Amino acid sequence: MARERKFNTVELFNEAKQLLLHNGYDGFTFSHLADRMQVSRAALYKYYENKEELITDLMIYEMEEFLHELKEIEKLEGFEKQFDFLMDIIFKKTEIHHLIKAAVHVIARLDRSNTNKEKLEKLPLEMYTYLNSFILKGKEDGKLKSHIPDSLIIGFILQSVAIPNHFRIPHQEWLNSIKEIIRQGMFNNC
């Protein structure tokens, strides 16, 4: 009975993600997004009460997708292979790191009235849990130094995607160097 929709959720999320990564939370506006979707601003309000709701929905979608991919790590045998898989996936989906950072920022501002808040708060934790069991395995196998805090190990790995490659070092060389530093450090004497 209804008229055909001019856009679907996936299209909207893709545009929204671009806008968010480009302009940041504050620079992200319904006006802007509506323009890009070739639709009136008011139309967006048919689906989302405000930008907070849209952004939290988007983040839940993105993080769930990432978690889904991350779960594949369980299928791999041995810590070394898991480590490589993790690094590759993080560098394949660089955006997720920025979105997670943005999420922390957004969560802080949400009031408890937002129905998404609970769900959104759980996801980074779920991710940490996954990574944590990976870290644990690494320590049990004697691969990872046991005296280094788990949260620092996770933080270091996740943070490494954010190092700006100002001089455009080729991707593979860059990634391999990062893996080496994480594994063995940047100092020679061993």
Place this chain on the structure above:
Amino acid sequence: MARERKFNTVELFNEAKQLLLHNGYDGFTFSHLADRMQVSRAALYKYYENKEELITDLMIYEMEEFLHELKEIEKLEGFEKQFDFLMDIIFKKTEIHHLIKAAVHVIARLDRSNTNKEKLEKLPLEMYTYLNSFILKGKEDGKLKSHIPDSLIIGFILQSVAIPNHFRIPHQEWLNSIKEIIRQGMFNNC
């Protein structure tokens, strides 16, 4: 002949820095700053044409101060001591890292009419030059792995302050672990 000023530049910069680090570039407003300085908004326009000018002035001030402290690195003998000094100074002035990131963001938005643009663009370069000669020394001394790109080494060190310490690991333990990872990595097998 003139009336006494209600605030000086240093006070203004301190408040501005807090605001900027807390609210980000977009959340930083003259209204807000004026409130905190207990002064009318229009008064700020007596000294700065707009927030862009204020923020670029602030960044130049902060980065020059940081560079000044960084120069002390030359007085130290030996790469190891210089490395420790660098890590300590970076973790003592955590803000500078966030300000530099913000600076990159601000520079991108500046139009060439802004008189500060040139000056602001030079400062990160000057910093990189300093750090670069330190890296070079490390490589020449055989301390640093020579096949790892200089810019990655610098990036890794600078980025390490941004790892969120969610679980409030005590500062010294946190810093020492970071130094260890940077030096020798997080893997056991050597």
Place this chain on the structure above:
DNA sequence: ATTAAAAGTTACATTAGTGTCACTTATATT
């Protein structure tokens, strides 16, 4: 005491975004 001039304030016009509501349009079902 007068006065020049910088310091500061109040009030206004402008801009860009928000959220809402009455309205129009398209389309599948009857």
Place this chain on the structure above:
DNA sequence: AATATAAGTGACACTAATGTAACTTTTAAT
């Protein structure tokens, strides 16, 4: 063909920030 209904639009009132201009206040020098 008629109609119910979801999709979409245009116009309105509201808010928060910007930048400017006319103004008042303070104070050191004459």
